[in-house]
Amino acid sequence: MIRSVHLIVFFMAWILIPLQAYSQRERRDTSGTGSVDIISNFKPTLRDLVKFQFSAQPPAPDSLRQPLSYRIPSQELSISYQPGVLKPLAFLPDSNTGFRPSQYVKLGYGSLRNPYASVALEWGKKNPLRFYGGHQSAAGPRPFQKHSISSGLLRWQLPDREMGEWSADLNFIREGVNKYGYDTSRAIPPVDSLRQVFHDFGLRVAYRRKKTSTVGFVVEPVLEGKLTGDRFDNRDVQARMWVPIRYHFNDRISMQVDAMAHWGRISRSEGPALNRSVYSINPAIRFEQSRWSVHAGIRPAWDSAGVRIYPDVNLRWSHASKPWFIRLNWSGELRRTGYRDLYAQNPWLWMPTQWRNQGVVDRSVQWQYQRRAHWVYDVKVGYATQTNTFLFVNDTSASGDGKSFQVVYADRIQNLYARAAVSYRQADRWLISGEAGWNQYHSIRGADKAWGLLPFEWKLSAMHRFANKLRVQADLYSWFAPLYLTKSGASSRTDGAFDLNLGGQMPITPKISAWLQFNNLLNQSYSRWSQYPVYGFHFVGGVVFSLDKSIP
Numbered sequence: 001m002i003r004s005v006h007l008i009v010f011f012m013a014w015i016l017i018p019l020q021a022y023s024q025r026e027r028r029d030t031s032g033t034g035s036v037d038i039i040s041n042f043k044p045t046l047r048d049l050v051k052f053q054f055s056a057q058p059p060a061p062d063s064l065r066q067p068l069s070y071r072i073p074s075q076e077l078s079i080s081y082q083p084g085v086l087k088p089l090a091f092l093p094d095s096n097t098g099f100r101p102s103q104y105v106k107l108g109y110g111s112l113r114n115p116y117a118s119v120a121l122e123w124g125k126k127n128p129l130r131f132y133g134g135h136q137s138a139a140g141p142r143p144f145q146k147h148s149i150s151s152g153l154l155r156w157q158l159p160d161r162e163m164g165e166w167s168a169d170l171n172f173i174r175e176g177v178n179k180y181g182y183d184t185s186r187a188i189p190p191v192d193s194l195r196q197v198f199h200d201f202g203l204r205v206a207y208r209r210k211k212t213s214t215v216g217f218v219v220e221p222v223l224e225g226k227l228t229g230d231r232f233d234n235r236d237v238q239a240r241m242w243v244p245i246r247y248h249f250n251d252r253i254s255m256q257v258d259a260m261a262h263w264g265r266i267s268r269s270e271g272p273a274l275n276r277s278v279y280s281i282n283p284a285i286r287f288e289q290s291r292w293s294v295h296a297g298i299r300p301a302w303d304s305a306g307v308r309i310y311p312d313v314n315l316r317w318s319h320a321s322k323p324w325f326i327r328l329n330w331s332g333e334l335r336r337t338g339y340r341d342l343y344a345q346n347p348w349l350w351m352p353t354q355w356r357n358q359g360v361v362d363r364s365v366q367w368q369y370q371r372r373a374h375w376v377y378d379v380k381v382g383y384a385t386q387t388n389t390f391l392f393v394n395d396t397s398a399s400g401d402g403k404s405f406q407v408v409y410a411d412r413i414q415n416l417y418a419r420a421a422v423s424y425r426q427a428d429r430w431l432i433s434g435e436a437g438w439n440q441y442h443s444i445r446g447a448d449k450a451w452g453l454l455p456f457e458w459k460l461s462a463m464h465r466f467a468n469k470l471r472v473q474a475d476l477y478s479w480f481a482p483l484y485l486t487k488s489g490a491s492s493r494t495d496g497a498f499d500l501n502l503g504g505q506m507p508i509t510p511k512i513s514a515w516l517q518f519n520n521l522l523n524q525s526y527s528r529w530s531q532y533p534v535y536g537f538h539f540v541g542g543v544v545f546s547l548d549k550s551i552p
Contacts, residue, residue: 103549108515108542114138116540121547130155140535144178144194164209164220173200177347181531182403189401197231198343218246228339234351236339238264252289256297258282262336266355276355278303278336284312292317301334303357308334310361324369329382332361337390342407346392346452346529352407356388374426380419389413391451394485394530402487403531411446415439431463449483449491452529456480468506475501484530497526499534505544516541 108116118134132155137148154170176197182189206222213219222242229235240262248254262278284297295314300307310332318325335358342349364382371377392405400406417440423433436458441450457479465471481494503517516539523537 103547105545105547106515106542107545108540110138110517110538110540112138112140112535112538112540114538114540116542127156127158138535138538140180142180142533143184143188144180144191145535146178146180147176149173149175160207163211164207167204167206167208169202169204171200171202171204174198175343175347179348179401179403181348181529182401189403193401194403195231196347198228198340198347199230200226200228200340202226212248216247216249218248220244226338226340230339230343230351232351233267233269234339235267236264237267238262238336238338252287254286254288256282256284256286258284264336264338266339268351268353271353274355275304276336276357278334278357280334282312291320299331299333301359303334303336305357308359310334310359322369323371324367327366327368329362329364329366332359334359337388342390346405348403348529348532349392349405349407350395352390354407354409356390356409358389359387361385374424376421376423376425378419378421382417384415384417386413386415387411391447391453392529393451396485396487396489405452405529408447408451410444410450412443413441413445413447413450414443415441429465432461434458434460451484452482454479454482470504470506472504473502475499477501481526494527494530497528498522498524499526511546511548513544513546514541515544 102120103122104120106116106118110116114137116136119132121131123129131153133150133152135148135150137146139146151173152171156168158166158168160166174197176195178194179196180194182194203225204222205224207220209218209220221244222240224240224242226238226240227235228238240260242258242260244256244258246254246256258281260278260280260282264276265273266276267273278301280299280301282297282299284295286296287294293314293316295312297312299310299312301310302308311330312332313328313330315328316325317327337355337358342352362382362384364380364384366378366380368379369377389410391408391410393408395401395404395406418438419436421433421435423431425431436456437454438456439453440455441453444450457477459478460476461473463471463473477499478497480496483491483493486492499519500521501517501519502521503515505513505515507513518537518539520535520537525533525536527533
């Protein structure tokens with residue numbers, strides 16, 4: 001037993017002693033020199049990519065019959081199931097003038113000894129100079145029932161490289177009427193006292209910017225000058241400067257500041273001259289989204305009467321999937337009342353001795369809907385407050401002539417109104433439109449009635465162009481008569497109007513067309529202003545010569 005133990009111990013010693021000696025020798029060798037032997041350089045490589053080849057496979061044919069749903073096209077279109085021709089939006093012609101090319105001469109003559117002439121000319125190709133002029137006159141069956149108007153416009157546009165465009169307009173208007181509304185039972189007044197002649201000269205220079213500046217601002221100034229007068233040396237000289245400034249922070253937020261100065265001086269043949277000017281500044285900010293937009297600002301304005309602050313708030317919201325929108329508006333402004341603003345509405349007036357600037361504050365809701373790309377509906381309901389509104393009252397005073405109108409001012413008028421419009425358009429073949437407006441004037445201060453203001457009016461127009469290029473248009477205009485002052489001092493109304501007109505134009509050659517216009521087909525005698533009935537049935541016709549070189 002003891003011998004066996006000795007053999008085991010001897011065997012283990014014989015194995016372990018050489019291993020320990022070998023490990024000590026290895027440690028001595030690795031710590032002696034301190035060097036590294038490099039066997040080979042390391043070269044990193046990437047694995048080769050494996051590209052798969054895809055080939056499109058045609059879908060497997062399906063022999064089953066698929067259920068298809070058919071929809072009948074709109075009957076408002078003439079579809080030939082052929083590729084269509086892209087056409088620009090049709091021009092909206094007037095029943096009396098029709099479509100006019102860039103250069104033309106239009107001549108005519110009518111049953112009321114009324115000559116008619118209009119012309120459009122153009123010089124130059126790169127920066128053309130354009131001229132538009134016209135003249136027409138008529139003499140009615142009543143004594144001294146005459147009216148004439150002549151106008152001209154010279155327009156020039158000059159591009160400013162690719163940044164914007166300068167434009168300049170020089171225009172004049174001369175209008176002559178007779179005060180034929182005198183009492184025919186009395187002696188005929190002197191002819192010199194019946195004649196009214198007004199003239200208007202204007203100059204307008206504006207700059208329109210196409211691109212924003214390097215700092216993001218857009219400035220589009222407008223400068224206007226105008227001289228208005230009559231044959232009695234009454235004059236209204238005015239100058240207007242409007243500077244709108246826009247700045248876009250991004251695509252959704254922008255800021256604007258509109259500064260306006262409207263200077264004016266009125267010189268009367270009898271009495272001292274009056275300075276009537278209006279100044280205003282309109283800072284606002286605008287937020288725009290895909291479905292809604294908000295415009296919020298104020299408009300401080302001042303004149304010789306003091307400073308007034310008007311609101312400028314507009315909210316627009318559109319439906320995501322329907323072609324309609326709603327607009328809420330609360331805005332106001334101060335307007336300068338000029339001589340032309342008066343005689344353009346009523347040319348049988350006396351020269352006013354008092355002048356006021358008109359203020360308007362409007363609160364309205366508008367809804368517009370476009371249906372099937374042809375019909376457009378527009379409805380607007382609002383409540384307006386007007387201050388210093390000018391009104392025309394028959395001069396029934398003992399010192400008056402009985403055939404003129406005096407200008408009076410209402411300190412304040414409240415107007416509850418409604419507007420509605422509908423239109424249908426089918427390319428340049430059909431165009432039907434209708435408009436109606438209702439006004440309810442109340443809470444009038446400074447005047448007895450809303451003299452001369454229309455309570456209700458509506459208009460219906462239709463135009464159709466046949467395949468042979470014949471264009472026919474009909475217009476129907478009607479309104480409820482306004483109030484006027486009788487000789488006894490009471491208020492009354494004239495008969496309402498119902499005026500039907502019909503016109504047409506037919507090309508004879510590519511450069512010559514014939515036109516014909518019938519006015520007041522029902523031969524109704526009505527008066528917009530008391531004592532001054534309009535012309536009865538009359539017609540005028542003529543030819544149009546096209547000077548456009550693009551027409552062969």
